[in-house]
Amino acid sequence: MARVPPAGDRQAEAGRQVRTAVTMIRPAVVCCAIGLAGFAQPLGSNPQSAAKWQVLFDGTSLDAWRGYKTDKVPQGWHTVDGTLAKDAPTADIVSKEEFGDFELELEWKIGEGGNSGIFYRGTEEYDHIYWSGPEYQLLDDVKGADNKTRLTCAGAAYAVYPSPAGHLKPVGEWNATRIVTRGRHVEHWLNGFKLLEYELGSPDWEARVKASKFVAWPNYGRAMRGHIALQGDHAGALAFRNIRVRAL
Structure with missing residues (x-):
């Protein structure tokens, strides 16, 4: 009998x-x-990363921009078909906010023979922003007057570091630019290609600046924080879209 x-x-x-x-x-x-x-x-998806982006132009509003040393956006800049555009020479526009370490992305399209630029970490201590802020050159490399040297062709750190040829899209097509700054390190990208990188204040950079016109302005490239600016004082059609930035 089993035990219970x-x-x-x-x-x-x-x-x-x-x-x-x-x-x-x-x-x-x-x-x-x-x-x-x-x-x-x-x-x-990465919601935390996506949330860091700050839109500087959403296709309709210029609220993030003003003129150099003025509170108003200069005449000549306008919005059309979701772009920030100009058709003739006008004054530069600068971001209302200043940025230090950042990643900037935008798309741009330039007219035949066109010339413009994107300045970063620019200050308002001088008469012109290009006297203080390094420039990412925008150019029609085929017919632009500055096409004689890669130092002043599209994507170059204007007059300081040359950009390689072969990555620019034809006139009338959209190009994608990316600028990265971390401390003294700077990168220029075009259509997914890293064109160049350099170190602000390095012996090589100092030598190149000394050999350029920027030697005339002692504070060129010295600010670690400043405005982003779009150059408007050259002739020709120019348009931007999808401008956004995020702090690093």
Whole structure:
């Protein structure tokens, strides 16, 4: 005859079985929760990273911009078909906000023979922003007057570091520019290609500046924080879109 365990033993055994079942269920619940969390966020999305971007031009508003040493946007700059554009020479525009370490992305399209530039970390201590802020050159490399040397062709750190040829799209097509600054390190990108990088204040940079016209302005490239600016004083059509920046 089989031995019947005492009531106390039967209760203890039942308790052990329940605890074992709960222990087995918990990992499954956790795994399920993790799996659901993964489905809740689209593949490849990064909300925290995306939230860092600051739009400087959304296709309609110029609220993030003003003129150099003035509170108003100069006449000649206008919005059309979702772009920030100019058709004739006008004054430069600068970002109202200053930036130090940042990543800037924008698209630009230039007319035949056109010439412009993007300045960064510019100050308002001089008569012109290009006397203080380094420039990412924008140019029609085929017919632009500055096409005689790669030091002043599209993507160059104007008159200081040359850009390689072969990455610029034809006149009338959109180009994608990216500028990265971290401390004294600067990178120029065009259409997904890194064109150049340099170190502000390095012996090489100092020698190049000394050999350029910028030697006339002691504070050229010295500011670690300043305005982003778009050059407007050259002839020809010019348009920008999708301008955004984020602090690094």
